Amino acid sequence: MSKNIITIGCQCGSGGHTIGKLVAERLGVPFYDKELIKIVAERSGLSEKTIERDGEYHTPSLLYSIAVKGFSVYSVDNKNNMVLHDQINAYQTELIRELAEAGPCVIVGRCADYILEDSKDCLRVFVHGKLEDRANRVIHEHGIAEKEAERHVRERDKKRSRYYKHLTDRDWGAAENYNLFLDSSCLGIERCVDVILGCAE
Amino acid sequence: MSKNIITIGCQCGSGGHTIGKLVAERLGVPFYDKELIKIVAERSGLSEKTIERDGEYHTPSLLYSIAVKGFSVYSVDNKNNMVLHDQINAYQTELIRELAEAGPCVIVGRCADYILEDSKDCLRVFVHGKLEDRANRVIHEHGIAEKEAERHVRERDKKRSRYYKHLTDRDWGAAENYNLFLDSSCLGIERCVDVILGCAE
Numbered sequence: 001m002s003k004n005i006i007t008i009g010c011q012c013g014s015g016g017h018t019i020g021k022l023v024a025e026r027l028g029v030p031f032y033d034k035e036l037i038k039i040v041a042e043r044s045g046l047s048e049k050t051i052e053r054d055g056e057y058h059t060p061s062l063l064y065s066i067a068v069k070g071f072s073v074y075s076v077d078n079k080n081n082m083v084l085h086d087q088i089n090a091y092q093t094e095l096i097r098e099l100a101e102a103g104p105c106v107i108v109g110r111c112a113d114y115i116l117e118d119s120k121d122c123l124r125v126f127v128h129g130k131l132e133d134r135a136n137r138v139i140h141e142h143g144i145a146e147k148e149a150e151r152h153v154r155e156r157d158k159k160r161s162r163y164y165k166h167l168t169d170r171d172w173g174a175a176e177n178y179n180l181f182l183d184s185s186c187l188g189i190e191r192c193v194d195v196i197l198g199c200a201e
Numbered sequence: 202m203s204k205n206i207i208t209i210g211c212q213c214g215s216g217g218h219t220i221g222k223l224v225a226e227r228l229g230v231p232f233y234d235k236e237l238i239k240i241v242a243e244r245s246g247l248s249e250k251t252i253e254r255d256g257e258y259h260t261p262s263l264l265y266s267i268a269v270k271g272f273s274v275y276s277v278d279n280k281n282n283m284v285l286h287d288q289i290n291a292y293q294t295e296l297i298r299e300l301a302e303a304g305p306c307v308i309v310g311r312c313a314d315y316i317l318e319d320s321k322d323c324l325r326v327f328v329h330g331k332l333e334d335r336a337n338r339v340i341h342e343h344g345i346a347e348k349e350a351e352r353h354v355r356e357r358d359k360k361r362s363r364y365y366k367h368l369t370d371r372d373w374g375a376a377e378n379y380n381l382f383l384d385s386s387c388l389g390i391e392r393c394v395d396v397i398l399g400c401a402e
Contacts, residue, residue: 123387128377175374176329180396181382186324187400195381195396199388 003123003200004029004104007112009164009173010127012156013134013149015184015192017108019127022193024106027200032099033108040091046084054085089167109160113177114168123200126178127192129185204324204401205230205305208313210365210374211328213357214335214350216385216393218309220328223394225307228401233300234309241292255286290368310361314378315369324401327379328393330386 006023010016017033024031041048096115099105100122113124135149144152164172175181180199182192207224211217218234225232242249297316300306301323314325336350345353365373376382381400383393 126376126382173376175327175376175382178382179384179387181327181376181379183380186380191400194399198395198399199392 003121005100005116005119005122006106006125006196006200007116007122008106008108008125008127008196009113009178010108011129011134011173012153012160013137014127014129015137015189016127018189019182019184019192019196020106020108022189023196023200026193026197027104027106029104029106030099031106031108036092036095036107036110039095040088043095044087044091046088050084051088054088111164111167114164114170123180123196124178125180125182125196126173126175127182127184128173129183133185204322206301206317206320206323207307207326207397207401208317208323209307209309209326209328210314210379211309212330212335212374213354213361214338215328215330216338216390217328219390220383220385220393220397221307221309223390224397224401227394227398228305228307230305230307231300232307232309237293237296237308237311240296241289244296245288245292247289251285252289255289312365312368315365315371324381324397325379326381326383326397327374327376328383328385329374330384334386 006020008016008020008023010019020033021031037048037051040046040051044051092110093115096107096110096112099107100116100119113122113126116122131150131153134153138144138152139146139149161172164170170177180196182195184192187195207221209217209221209224211220221234222232238249238252241247241252245252293311294316297308297311297313300308301317301320314323314327317323332351332354335354339345339353340347340350362373365371371378381397383396385393388396
């Protein structure tokens with residue numbers, strides 16, 4: 001029952017990126033997180049900044065939300081914005097399928113668990129943790145100001161959740177969508193890595 | 202970071218009981234699932250059948266539900282019924298706290314994760330699985346008729362969920378309440394046991 005593809009969804013600051021990177025290093029397979037942005041930028045001709053802003057961390061306007069909910073009342077600006085957002089998603093989806101077909105790898109975020117839903121070869125992991133620990137991690141690893149840290153992780157999670165819902169029509173972090181759900185606050189980074197390696201064997 | 206107490210919540214038919222039993226055997230510690238019912242029966246003078254019926258698998262009537270939701274409109278019968286239900290819960294809660302204080306053990310179900318919420322010594326696990334696999338398990342292990350199996354596991358889960366909500370005011374199986382969430386359909390029983398042992402070390 002070996003699993004060649006490992007997807008990792010995670011709450012902001014939970015250590016999902018670090019865990020994924022360590023898993024990939026130990027398995028000797030490619031690791032994709034922000035690396036996906038670089039490839040999509042090369043293919044699409046868009047800047048990495050645009051892809052990050054209009055991809056996973058896209059903030060839809062009220063009119064955009066109305067449009068998504070089924071009303072066709074949105075301005076030209078919002079329409080263009082939506083098209084760009086969906087174009088980026090299409091590039092990312094295509095790329096994730098290609099990478100999974102090319103061979104074993106670890107992919108963090110970007111709804112990879114959903115995109116590779118039909119693959120029996122895929123272990124779907126989600127990492128969560130206590131708000132306090134996650135805030136601490138973004139202070140020390142991402143240089144976020146202490147007073148901003150809790151708001152920062154909450155805001156990022158809200159965007160990840162909205163992005164996931166838009167692309168998959170599922171709830172982000174709902175346990176039934178994952179094979180393994182790990183609390184990094186309780187288990188620690190190294191233990192999470194060991195559990196994933198054990199389950200992927 | 203060793204964890205002496207392991208609580209296992211699980212969907213019906215997901216193999217949580219078997220996994221818990223194997224974990225307890227490998228660790229050489231006591232295992233409590235239906236064993237809790239026996240002890241509560243001895244202490245309360247109620248029959249095991251009454252405890253099972255009015256404990257985890259208690260079916261509240263409409264009037265009982267109204268009462269729980271904050272209206273004090275319930276008949277004497279329902280009031281008595283509720284009192285019995287809550288008495289059983291009180292016995293179980295007290296017992297679970299005693300067992301956790303007495304030493305390392307594995308406890309399945311009965312909101313033990315919530316009852317031992319403040320214990321840093323506790324690893325909270327939830328086991329889920331595909332409906333099809335769970336139905337198969339109750340056919341082969343519990344002798345449930347094939348045509349009844351899916352309905353049986355759904356009905357049991359509904360009751361467990363309602364019981365958990367009543368006692369904890371939380372959603373049963375919501376990932377944030379657990380340190381480890383395992384998909385037994387994907388991982389298999391043995392792998393789940395290994396993961397838990399690895400995390401409890």
